[in-house]
Amino acid sequence: MTQPSRLAARRTRTAWLFLLPSLLVLLVVAAYPLWRTFQLSFYQVSILQFPLQPEWVGLDNYRFLLADPYWWISLKNTAVFTVVSVALETVLGLGIALVVNANFTGRGLMRTAMLVPWAIPTVVSAQMWRWMYNDVYGVVNDLLMRAHLIAAPLAWLADPHLALPGIIAVDVWKTTPFMALLLLAGLQSIPRELYEASTVDGASPWQQFWQITLPLLKPALLVALIFRTLDALRVFDVIYVMTGTNPTTMSMSVYARQQLVDFGALGYGSAVSMGIFLIIALFAAAYLVSLRVELD
Amino acid sequence: MRWRYWTGRALFYLLLAVILVYLIFPFYWAVVSSLKSPQELFATPVLYWPEHPRWQNYVDVFTQQPFGHNLLNSTIVAGLTTLLSLFIGSTAAYALGRFRFLGKHTVFYAILSVSMFPQISVLGGMFVLIRSLGLYNTWWALVLAYMIFTLPFTIWVLTSFIREIPRELEEAAYVDGASPMQVLRIVLLPLMAPGLVTAGLLAFIQAWNEFLFALTFTIDNSARTVPVAIALFSGASQYELPWAQIMAASVIVTVPLIVLVLVFQQRLVSGLTAGAVKG
Numbered sequence: 367m368t369q370p371s372r373l374a375a376r377r378t379r380t381a382w383l384f385l386l387p388s389l390l391v392l393l394v395v396a397a398y399p400l401w402r403t404f405q406l407s408f409y410q411v412s413i414l415q416f417p418l419q420p421e422w423v424g425l426d427n428y429r430f431l432l433a434d435p436y437w438w439i440s441l442k443n444t445a446v447f448t449v450v451s452v453a454l455e456t457v458l459g460l461g462i463a464l465v466v467n468a469n470f471t472g473r474g475l476m477r478t479a480m481l482v483p484w485a486i487p488t489v490v491s492a493q494m495w496r497w498m499y500n501d502v503y504g505v506v507n508d509l510l511m512r513a514h515l516i517a518a519p520l521a522w523l524a525d526p527h528l529a530l531p532g533i534i535a536v537d538v539w540k541t542t543p544f545m546a547l548l549l550l551a552g553l554q555s556i557p558r559e560l561y562e563a564s565t566v567d568g569a570s571p572w573q574q575f576w577q578i579t580l581p582l583l584k585p586a587l588l589v590a591l592i593f594r595t596l597d598a599l600r601v602f603d604v605i606y607v608m609t610g611t612n613p614t615t616m617s618m619s620v621y622a623r624q625q626l627v628d629f630g631a632l633g634y635g636s637a638v639s640m641g642i643f644l645i646i647a648l649f650a651a652a653y654l655v656s657l658r659v660e661l662d
Numbered sequence: 663m664r665w666r667y668w669t670g671r672a673l674f675y676l677l678l679a680v681i682l683v684y685l686i687f688p689f690y691w692a693v694v695s696s697l698k699s700p701q702e703l704f705a706t707p708v709l710y711w712p713e714h715p716r717w718q719n720y721v722d723v724f725t726q727q728p729f730g731h732n733l734l735n736s737t738i739v740a741g742l743t744t745l746l747s748l749f750i751g752s753t754a755a756y757a758l759g760r761f762r763f764l765g766k767h768t769v770f771y772a773i774l775s776v777s778m779f780p781q782i783s784v785l786g787g788m789f790v791l792i793r794s795l796g797l798y799n800t801w802w803a804l805v806l807a808y809m810i811f812t813l814p815f816t817i818w819v820l821t822s823f824i825r826e827i828p829r830e831l832e833e834a835a836y837v838d839g840a841s842p843m844q845v846l847r848i849v850l851l852p853l854m855a856p857g858l859v860t861a862g863l864l865a866f867i868q869a870w871n872e873f874l875f876a877l878t879f880t881i882d883n884s885a886r887t888v889p890v891a892i893a894l895f896s897g898a899s900q901y902e903l904p905w906a907q908i909m910a911a912s913v914i915v916t917v918p919l920i921v922l923v924l925v926f927q928q929r930l931v932s933g934l935t936a937g938a939v940k941g
Contacts, residue, residue: 374762377762378761378763380757380761381761382757384753384754384756384761384846385754385758385769388750388751388753388773388813391750391813392773392776394791394806395788395806395809395810395813396779396784396810398787398791399784399786399787399790400779400783401787402786402787402791403783403784403786403787405787406786406787416793416794417794418790462681465674465677465678465681470675470678472678476678476682477927477931478923478924478927479686480685481920481924481927481930482686482689482920482923483689484923485867485916485920485922486689486912486920487873487888487892487915488873488889489871489889489890489893490692490889490892490912490916491688493893493909493912494688494692494909497691497695497905497908497909503703503704503706505691505710508707508708539684539688543685547931551931599780600780600782603873603889606873606877607893619780619782619874622782623785623874623878626785632789635785635786636786636787639782639784639785639786642782642783643780643783646779646783650778653778654774
């Protein structure tokens with residue numbers, strides 16, 4: 367063996383040694399539980415009995431899943447939540463990013479304020495908004511009535527037509543600033559000269575936005591979009607805290623946990639979990655393809 | 663022309679003010695509500711300022727609820743999770759950031775894809791694992807479960823930091839006969855300090871805020887963390903939620919986070935954009 371290739375072999379061995387602890391941990395906390403959940407989805411088994419007493423049912427859980435109206439309701443709720451919240455967050459986030467990207471005094475303060483909703487734990491923000499949405503003593507109704515936008519107080523979280531929009535508004539509040547920060551990083555990487563040159567050529571700010579800003583922001587925008595979509599598809603905290611397992615707002619994750627823990631159906635709950643995993647895996651694959659990470 | 667400039671300016675600052683109020687108001691409202699007495703809390707029309715600030719709510723959180731214990735649980739769980747992730751994540755990041763070897767891309771994508779896992783997809787299997795290890799309702803159950811998202815994230819952030827450190831120092835150390843472990847410990851770790859702070863902070867915040875696992879793997883206050891406690895706060899009767907106490911507890915857990923964010927603002931944003939935009 368030549369000197370360089372022996373060195374390379376030793377470097378390879380060292381690299382794997384350095385990776386070993388992390389890979390072992392991930393094997394235990396990620397690969398194994400995922401495999402176990404997959405396995406359990408072919409059994410009928412109660413979570414209450416330990417050791418488990420699984421009974422093989424083949425594909426029955428999956429057959430039941432496809433015919434389960436609550437699964438489809440939770441899928442629909444999740445889809446509505448994802449599409450509406452991600453769309454609003456992107457548009458509002460882009461708007462805020464454009465505003466904050468301008469030069470003005472107090473820009474530092476603004477950037478700091480943008481981190482506040484992000485820093486608040488989701489459970490806490492859900493409780494804060496639940497109180498604000500209170501039908502009798504809530505500040506949301508009070509403000510809307512003072513502004514003469516509504517005539518009588520609304521029961522935001524009890525009304526089936528208002529509950530999901532109400533929850534989406536909380537998610538938008540919490541996540542838009544984060545989206546704005548991601549997009550701001552993208553905006554700041556666009557060379558100033560492009561704007562200066564096009565101003566000399568007589569382009570209006572409106573034209574500049576469509577011809578320069580948006581095309582150059584596209585990569586950052588795309589990644590932020592997919593990232594947020596993956597996050598929204600697994601939504602649990604905000605919905606669970608605000609409306610519990612109520613079917614009008616229940617997301618896929620809320621439904622899976624209800625089956626697994628509240629109903630103790632470890633087998634069927636696992637099948638629901640695998641359904642969610644499959645849906646999100648498809649989006650994640652699209653994400654990885656669109657990333658093309660450079661390693662070296 | 664001058665007139666147009668100043669109207670534009672005024673409208674711009676008005677827009678800024680609207681955004682600022684939108685971002686801050688819910689937190690302001692939590693603070694105000696946490697200082698209200700029951701009469702003020704349940705007054706109509708709503709009071710926008712507590713006439714007689716009632717600090718007692720903050721005391722009640724600790725005397726009428728086991729909130730002190732929950733805070734301790736959260737601190738220990740998030741602290742242990744962060745330390746463990748940094749400890750084993752830094753060697754992995756060194757391997758991924760500096761070494762060339764076959765299978766590196768596969769490993770990298772495998773780790774990245776774990777971070778995109780929906781937590782719910784492992785909930786059943788994780789529950790069985792934790793029960794069979796005898797960890798149910800303990801701190802260790804949560805520390806173990808949290809590694810699924812803190813470890814890949816830490817590795818990712820640290821890898822991107824390591825790639826930006828110049829190689830010359832390391833090469834000099836190798837020439838002097840240092841082992842890879844020595845190089846990592848003596849040369850690289852001090853240079854990585856800002857990266858370790860960023861990754862550690864983000865891991866801590868993620869672990870501190872986690873809800874699904876904490877809700878599922880604990881049953882009582884012996885290991886129950888703050889988010890679960892705040893979600894399950896109950897009052898004298900089932901129908902009467904102690905809103906002032908809930909808001910006081912919310913403020914208590916949020917203030918340290920906001921302070922951390924303010925102090926480490928620049929680093930957090932760069933860490934987040936490294937961890938999120940690029941993966």
